Amino acid sequence: MGLLVDGKWHDHWYDTDKTGGKFEREAARFRNWVTADGSPGPAGEGGFKAESGRYHLYVSMACPWAHRTLIFRKLKGLESRIPVSVVHPDMVENGWEFRPDDGAHRDHLHDARFLYELYIRAAPDYTGRVTVPTLWDRQRETIVSNESADIIRMFNSAFDELPGVRHDLDFYPESLQSEIDRVNERVYHTVNNGVYKAGFATAQDKYEEAYGALFDSLDWLDERLAHQRYLVGDQPTEADWRLFTTLIRFDAVCFSHFKCNRQRIGDYPNLSGYVKDLYQVRGVSDTVDIEQIKRHYYVSQRTINPTQIVPVGPELDFDGLHERASL
Numbered sequence: 001m002g003l004l005v006d007g008k009w010h011d012h013w014y015d016t017d018k019t020g021g022k023f024e025r026e027a028a029r030f031r032n033w034v035t036a037d038g039s040p041g042p043a044g045e046g047g048f049k050a051e052s053g054r055y056h057l058y059v060s061m062a063c064p065w066a067h068r069t070l071i072f073r074k075l076k077g078l079e080s081r082i083p084v085s086v087v088h089p090d091m092v093e094n095g096w097e098f099r100p101d102d103g104a105h106r107d108h109l110h111d112a113r114f115l116y117e118l119y120i121r122a123a124p125d126y127t128g129r130v131t132v133p134t135l136w137d138r139q140r141e142t143i144v145s146n147e148s149a150d151i152i153r154m155f156n157s158a159f160d161e162l163p164g165v166r167h168d169l170d171f172y173p174e175s176l177q178s179e180i181d182r183v184n185e186r187v188y189h190t191v192n193n194g195v196y197k198a199g200f201a202t203a204q205d206k207y208e209e210a211y212g213a214l215f216d217s218l219d220w221l222d223e224r225l226a227h228q229r230y231l232v233g234d235q236p237t238e239a240d241w242r243l244f245t246t247l248i249r250f251d252a253v254c255f256s257h258f259k260c261n262r263q264r265i266g267d268y269p270n271l272s273g274y275v276k277d278l279y280q281v282r283g284v285s286d287t288v289d290i291e292q293i294k295r296h297y298y299v300s301q302r303t304i305n306p307t308q309i310v311p312v313g314p315e316l317d318f319d320g321l322h323e324r325a326s327l
């Protein structure tokens, strides 16, 4: 894995020396917004109008941030409007890559070999990480956004006027926004990014700090979910989908690979059923690929798992009974 510096690829693992062994995630660089009429969104420039077939989404099935965008694309009925290309799960010397002779992992738009080629095409002197998800604009030949938190907000409402799009589904309803933001804030720092802070730490104290904050938050979430089916309100919202993509990876990856092993999600009285409940929402299981998830983390992150052996277990059953409908 690596990054671009002035448009040139360099093969480097994350640098934690400057931060005393702490993993710090770099902010995304492309922050424009697709909007219904092309007016500017909360950041970046305008000119990205919601149009069918204009945007192309690049994802990894392994990545929890990309997974959010796949779930929103699915649930909002955007699949025929926003085509997708899926990178190969192995992210090694050249970062995310495509396999042109493998239909499941081809770049259907540019036939690129490496994702970084698109970043250079969008910004020839780009410096920064090359990440999924990436939302590409075919018309302006550039990257609209590589920030999943923004992309799911665009998917939630910008395309609502196109026929067949589920404008009746709103995962960020106005009346719940401040509570959703509050939950997201804690979940982002301590759970979504928290598992990476534990897994990528290179100092014992930084790992333990992240581990403590992670399980404090999981305990808090489990308690909250004892009395309510979803995190905020009585329908799934953005807050649930943002948490879900970490929970679904937890027992297979975070528990062992990232050393988040106080307990599994399957051991929590409420989170265990909650993750199944969300998994069983129609269409969601199509966005979950546990084999690619395991392969990506255990093969690509060689500083953590130098043998690149992919564990066989654990046995997971997200289709089982969850008994949450009565809440």
Ligand SMILES: N[C@@H](CCC(=O)N[C@@H](CS)C(=O)NCC(=O)O)C(=O)O
Binding pocket: 001, 002, 003, 027, 028, 062, 063, 064, 065, 066, 095, 129, 130, 131, 132, 133, 146, 147, 148, 149
């Ligand atoms: N803030 C970004 C983070 C995305 C991200 O870090 N994706 C990971 C995959 S899980 C990635 O592409 N990493 C490549 C790298 O850091 O070089 C988002 O939420 O969209």
